[in-house]
């Protein structure tokens with residue numbers, strides 16, 4: 281009962297507050313309209329107040345938009361995942377410093393392209409679109425969505441001042457101008473200045489219908505710089521009120537299409553790639569198993585064994601690489617030779633079975649509603665992985681891989697057998713164009729699993745689906761094992777894996793010798 285009483289009190293208190301706000305707004309509106317028709321009545325009228333604000337330039341005075349934006353961005357960071365970086369051991373210091381330096385350059389590049397905060401000031405006399413207007417370099421776009429607020433339109437004749445409109449390009453990536461038809465309308469009725477510069481201005485005298493016309497798609501913006509993806513900031517000033525409109529200059533890349541073939545067959549749409557090292561018996565079974573269930577499927581094998589042996593099978597392309605060239609370079613080589621829209625990757629000791637269903641994998645990649653780039657299948661005898669990565673940001677030292685998390689809502693809509701995630705076992709089908717853009721960091725020579733998945737973050741949407749299965753068998757021999765063991769021990773202290781993604785710490789994997797435990801988690805990352 282006590283609890284019930286309390287929540288009841290809370291609800292009525294909330295309602296009371298809402299009602300008070302509405303009453304206040306109504307009061308202001310009534311006052312505004314009361315004051316509006318006659319001029320210069322009681323100076324406490326809100327309408328009079330607003331008019332005074334516009335005419336005296338109060339609305340724009342003292343507002344420094346740069347400061348506001350920086351401040352707002354800082355507030356937004358409160359929810360960002362933070363982490364601390366450990367002091368690197370001596371042997372890592374030089375490469376760590378180079379990483380931070382390269383990372384800072386990358387951050388600067390990234391910031392150039394970040395989403396601008398289009399700050400919309402209150403009491404704007406006109407409607408405008410803060411962001412989303414896009415133009416190709418050297419082309420022209422109308423500044424759409426401009427129109428006078430109806431209240432302001434009625435108020436304007438009372439102002440007794442000339443109406444001036446200023447449009448400036450602040451980042452100077454292009455120039456504002458008026459359309460030809462507007463120039464014809466204008467003639468002796470208005471004064472235009474700053475034509476052909478980044479600061480255009482027009483005096484419309486007191487002609488409100490002319491103001492309405494100019495706002496209606498007659499202000500144009502012509503990009504005159506070569507940019508692939510940049511933003512210009514157009515500042516529009518009317519009645520001493522200033523609004524910022526972000527125009528995006530974007531050279532649209534053309535699509536990367538692959539011909540799926542006439543037959544709509546898996547054979548024409550899919551290529552299998554793998555990388556092998558000193559395991560010809562395994563490769564033999566690998567190829568046979570694939571061709572047993574999918575005859576004529578193209579298989580590309582990158583091989584960096586010491587004494588390469590020919591693989592004499594139909595529909596197999598065998599690429600010989602220098603001895604111990606490495607796992608990631610091998611993947612890159614094989615991927616570069618793919619001619620089909622989709623590509624399958626699996627290790628050379630995984631085998632197709634009657635439960636390997638490429639059609640089921642293809643279905644998801646081809647479903648526009650699923651929007652999936654990489655679909656992983658199950659590998660028998662290996663544990664299933666799931667989850668996303670928590671990536672923390674340290675501020676000045678780079679990022680941290682804080683390990684996995686599993687969000688509640690990670691089911692793929694329409695496919696109950698599938699879940700989204702950012703790391704699974706390596707048996708997958710992917711869109712070739714997407715995988716090519718991710719590539720594999722060739723400096724990493726070991727078969728590094730987590731590193732490869734970290735590379736996909738933000739670049740591809742991956743899911744695991746249990747309806748396509750391959751089997752797995754450990755094929756090994758003394759030579760294979762010798763090099764495998766060696767690469768394992770290198771991996772744990774290889775700064776390259778950290779360098780690539782500007783990561784200063786890798787949960788549990790990188791326990792640098794000589795580093796005592798430190799607090800990885802920064803306290804700033806709490807919004808709750």
Ligand SMILES: *[C@@H]1O[C@H](CO)[C@@H](O)[C@H](O)[C@H]1NC(C)=O
Pocket residue numbers: 334335336337441442443444519520
């Ligand atoms: C804008 O403000 C200036 C003073 O800063 C004032 O002289 C001018 O009349 C105002 N213009 C309009 C259109 O309100």
Ligand SMILES: *[C@@H]1O[C@H](CO)[C@@H](O)[C@H](O)[C@H]1NC(C)=O
Pocket residue numbers: 465466467469487489490
């Ligand atoms: C406003 O400008 C238009 C177009 O030039 C003109 O036809 C109209 O007569 C002008 N109105 C006033 C009130 O000056």
Ligand SMILES: *[C@@H]1O[C@H](CO)[C@@H](O)[C@H](O)[C@H]1NC(C)=O
Pocket residue numbers: 547575576
């Ligand atoms: C496989 O390729 C051979 C020629 O290499 C061809 O005769 C056969 O019809 C193909 N089979 C399929 C299922 O495409």
